[in-house]
Amino acid sequence: MANNITQPSPTHQALIDQGIINAPSSAKGRLLQAAATLFKEKGYERTTVRDLGKAVGIQSGSLFHHYPNKEAILRAVMKETIVRNTELMKAALAQSKEPADKVLALIRCELESVLGETGAAMTVLVYEWRSLKEESQQEILKLRDIYETLWISTLSAAKESGAVVIDPFVLRRLLTGALSWTVNWYRQEGDLTVEQLAQMALSLAIKPI
Amino acid sequence: MANNITQPSPTHQALIDQGIINAPSSAKGRLLQAAATLFKEKGYERTTVRDLGKAVGIQSGSLFHHYPNKEAILRAVMKETIVRNTELMKAALAQSKEPADKVLALIRCELESVLGETGAAMTVLVYEWRSLKEESQQEILKLRDIYETLWISTLSAAKESGAVVIDPFVLRRLLTGALSWTVNWYRQEGDLTVEQLAQMALSLAIKPI
Amino acid sequence: MANNITQPSPTHQALIDQGIINAPSSAKGRLLQAAATLFKEKGYERTTVRDLGKAVGIQSGSLFHHYPNKEAILRAVMKETIVRNTELMKAALAQSKEPADKVLALIRCELESVLGETGAAMTVLVYEWRSLKEESQQEILKLRDIYETLWISTLSAAKESGAVVIDPFVLRRLLTGALSWTVNWYRQEGDLTVEQLAQMALSLAIKPI
Amino acid sequence: MANNITQPSPTHQALIDQGIINAPSSAKGRLLQAAATLFKEKGYERTTVRDLGKAVGIQSGSLFHHYPNKEAILRAVMKETIVRNTELMKAALAQSKEPADKVLALIRCELESVLGETGAAMTVLVYEWRSLKEESQQEILKLRDIYETLWISTLSAAKESGAVVIDPFVLRRLLTGALSWTVNWYRQEGDLTVEQLAQMALSLAIKPI
DNA sequence: TATGAATGAGCTTTCATTCAT
DNA sequence: GATGAATGAAAGCTCATTCAT
Numbered sequence: 001m002a003n004n005i006t007q008p009s010p011t012h013q014a015l016i017d018q019g020i021i022n023a024p025s026s027a028k029g030r031l032l033q034a035a036a037t038l039f040k041e042k043g044y045e046r047t048t049v050r051d052l053g054k055a056v057g058i059q060s061g062s063l064f065h066h067y068p069n070k071e072a073i074l075r076a077v078m079k080e081t082i083v084r085n086t087e088l089m090k091a092a093l094a095q096s097k098e099p100a101d102k103v104l105a106l107i108r109c110e111l112e113s114v115l116g117e118t119g120a121a122m123t124v125l126v127y128e129w130r131s132l133k134e135e136s137q138q139e140i141l142k143l144r145d146i147y148e149t150l151w152i153s154t155l156s157a158a159k160e161s162g163a164v165v166i167d168p169f170v171l172r173r174l175l176t177g178a179l180s181w182t183v184n185w186y187r188q189e190g191d192l193t194v195e196q197l198a199q200m201a202l203s204l205a206i207k208p209i
Numbered sequence: 210m211a212n213n214i215t216q217p218s219p220t221h222q223a224l225i226d227q228g229i230i231n232a233p234s235s236a237k238g239r240l241l242q243a244a245a246t247l248f249k250e251k252g253y254e255r256t257t258v259r260d261l262g263k264a265v266g267i268q269s270g271s272l273f274h275h276y277p278n279k280e281a282i283l284r285a286v287m288k289e290t291i292v293r294n295t296e297l298m299k300a301a302l303a304q305s306k307e308p309a310d311k312v313l314a315l316i317r318c319e320l321e322s323v324l325g326e327t328g329a330a331m332t333v334l335v336y337e338w339r340s341l342k343e344e345s346q347q348e349i350l351k352l353r354d355i356y357e358t359l360w361i362s363t364l365s366a367a368k369e370s371g372a373v374v375i376d377p378f379v380l381r382r383l384l385t386g387a388l389s390w391t392v393n394w395y396r397q398e399g400d401l402t403v404e405q406l407a408q409m410a411l412s413l414a415i416k417p418i
Numbered sequence: 419m420a421n422n423i424t425q426p427s428p429t430h431q432a433l434i435d436q437g438i439i440n441a442p443s444s445a446k447g448r449l450l451q452a453a454a455t456l457f458k459e460k461g462y463e464r465t466t467v468r469d470l471g472k473a474v475g476i477q478s479g480s481l482f483h484h485y486p487n488k489e490a491i492l493r494a495v496m497k498e499t500i501v502r503n504t505e506l507m508k509a510a511l512a513q514s515k516e517p518a519d520k521v522l523a524l525i526r527c528e529l530e531s532v533l534g535e536t537g538a539a540m541t542v543l544v545y546e547w548r549s550l551k552e553e554s555q556q557e558i559l560k561l562r563d564i565y566e567t568l569w570i571s572t573l574s575a576a577k578e579s580g581a582v583v584i585d586p587f588v589l590r591r592l593l594t595g596a597l598s599w600t601v602n603w604y605r606q607e608g609d610l611t612v613e614q615l616a617q618m619a620l621s622l623a624i625k626p627i
Numbered sequence: 628m629a630n631n632i633t634q635p636s637p638t639h640q641a642l643i644d645q646g647i648i649n650a651p652s653s654a655k656g657r658l659l660q661a662a663a664t665l666f667k668e669k670g671y672e673r674t675t676v677r678d679l680g681k682a683v684g685i686q687s688g689s690l691f692h693h694y695p696n697k698e699a700i701l702r703a704v705m706k707e708t709i710v711r712n713t714e715l716m717k718a719a720l721a722q723s724k725e726p727a728d729k730v731l732a733l734i735r736c737e738l739e740s741v742l743g744e745t746g747a748a749m750t751v752l753v754y755e756w757r758s759l760k761e762e763s764q765q766e767i768l769k770l771r772d773i774y775e776t777l778w779i780s781t782l783s784a785a786k787e788s789g790a791v792v793i794d795p796f797v798l799r800r801l802l803t804g805a806l807s808w809t810v811n812w813y814r815q816e817g818d819l820t821v822e823q824l825a826q827m828a829l830s831l832a833i834k835p836i
Numbered sequence: 837t838a839t840g841a842a843t844g845a846g847c848t849t850t851c852a853t854t855c856a857t
Numbered sequence: 858g859a860t861g862a863a864t865g866a867a868a869g870c871t872c873a874t875t876c877a878t
Contacts, residue, residue, distance in 0.1 A: 045255060058843085061845090062844095064869090170401070178386040180386060181382065181385055201383060205413070257852085267860090270859080463672035466846085468846095477861070482849065507838095528662070583825045619801060621793060686840060687840090697873060
């Protein structure tokens, strides 16, 4: 979806070229991918730097060649994830016109992030917040604000159009919980497609016309 | 199970008397309360047995007279919470008649658990799952099944009555996420009451008639 | 020398009773003695906490039951040494009347500290200064000032009496170097007694009458 | 050895031309200068090869093209220093006639070494001895013996002339300590000149006539 | 020669757990 | 039951050294 050249937002590749995020094939990129997976599965605290090293095929000491400490790896996982998803959401919004369509686009986008390849990193973003130092939290929070502003703007527009009934802030928060929790139960192999799930979530959020 | 619902549910005191859960004033009870709070705030891994000991005014070594190891404390927190909440839900259900009222009762009940005094323990139940040993997870899972069956029965009845449109299993899972996530944003001091929040959540779950 | 009951200054035992320094037979006391020896022989940096543990017959982890970190052990070695020696010097001064005698008393006292049982700790005090954190240095510096004031007062009095010719501050500093360096060459087993050495050092410091 | 003293000592440049020491402007020379400074300020152990590399503007790995290991850098610092100072002392002695003048020349020479540009290296020579491997210590010791022999010869001659009273070996050792310790307190900016300080040290060493 | 990623041994420190008192 | 000193395994991290480029 992001590789649609016609959309105005920078593509994933552009983010890599600008040095904002690491290429998945680079040493750092592979480390972050492995870290996301391990942090999701075992939790940040229970994942040792030796685990991380083994997962990418280097010694634990070598990790510190790339990141100054373990927490910086967690921070990088979170940062890249939120930056990447913000861009995906911008691109998705640009392709929709109607308020309800835009809401569906965001829901679909967030579900794809949570349940797709970047799902591990998304889960880490939600569950490992407390493991960040206070100052790292502030840093990520700023990025998160940009992301959340996209949601609030879209829901507010939907409210004005009458598609949404309840307060956009409360609705966003209820949706945040509902959508991020899917990582704990949704199975790709089951009968329910992500698109169907998105439609169901949408049906909760907006008034049937 | 549904036949149980109509029975008068045992009170909290009864659970204590039966030795199923610990009195909050007992040594064990105070420990579990403190543990829930610490586990919620710092996370299970970052909470040390010294922290736990200090919180209840004993040496860390003395904890092991009450529980064989740290994980057993986590398990006890989770177990008591789920048992207590199951009973609260049974009691709440017994006081409602209409399907939609029953759904509201469950939502209210879960929100009160998450946002009230037992909120710390509820949060631990959601966020510290991975810190349990496999066999402990199985044990809690059984208790959780009882709890979840109450939800599914109620939502299924609501579906049959036409109040609910989407699949009860999916709906329950979306609600689980939405309601448990409130712990991360709801503030008692704000304008929104828990009852209002419950109503808003209900408005998502059921079709307006 | 310090066990002379008639002197006004608190005895070594009194310092122990007051909790200012640790009894050599206590766990902490034995650790500090061993630490002084190892720090002197290998240097602070090259002495590992495993070395320290082995020297007192405990696991390295157990050291942190007594001191919060390795640097605190170094600090304690220095602190105890300077406190003990200050008391020894006060006692020695109290037994002399004439300015030149007092100077000799101080020289003898410092030599005995450097070359006797506490020599290792004295050497550490001189050579491992840079291994202390800035704030620890300040702490020790205050104690050192008390010690140095005894020297300066005594040399100043000797200057006034005509026994000393050069500036007391410069003289003290030259003596500091000369006396502390003895640890690197003086051998107890040789022909030269500490008393003779003290007399020789005195002959440098004061004008022959 | 005494017969050497009258020979015109090779200049610093000659030592460089002979490949005995490195030109200060050469890569190796700059490294040794930087190493001396860092070793003095932070201590050998606390100075990392990264620190050394940064100080001379190369990567840490590149250091090992110049020296086989870190200890070799320390050894080179010490070696160059002692060789250079031996030559300086020979030159200084050659310009004095009277025994007391010769003693003053040595004192002045050593003070200038300790307090001047090569002070860092001199300090390293004194304080980092234990960081040398046993065999490196032997190597430096041989060079040091040459240096010390100059001192002992000079002091012995002064003793025979009556200018010195106490045993030359003991005197030399007391002076070693007194002079090297100056690095810890002497400040160029203060009122006391190095020459005055040398005179004061001399006044301790020799009998006033 | 220089680079810089990688090594791997070893460091200090943490912490759940034990146990004699 | 409670204490608190001790354990010992394992954690995060450091750093001299190597080596392909």
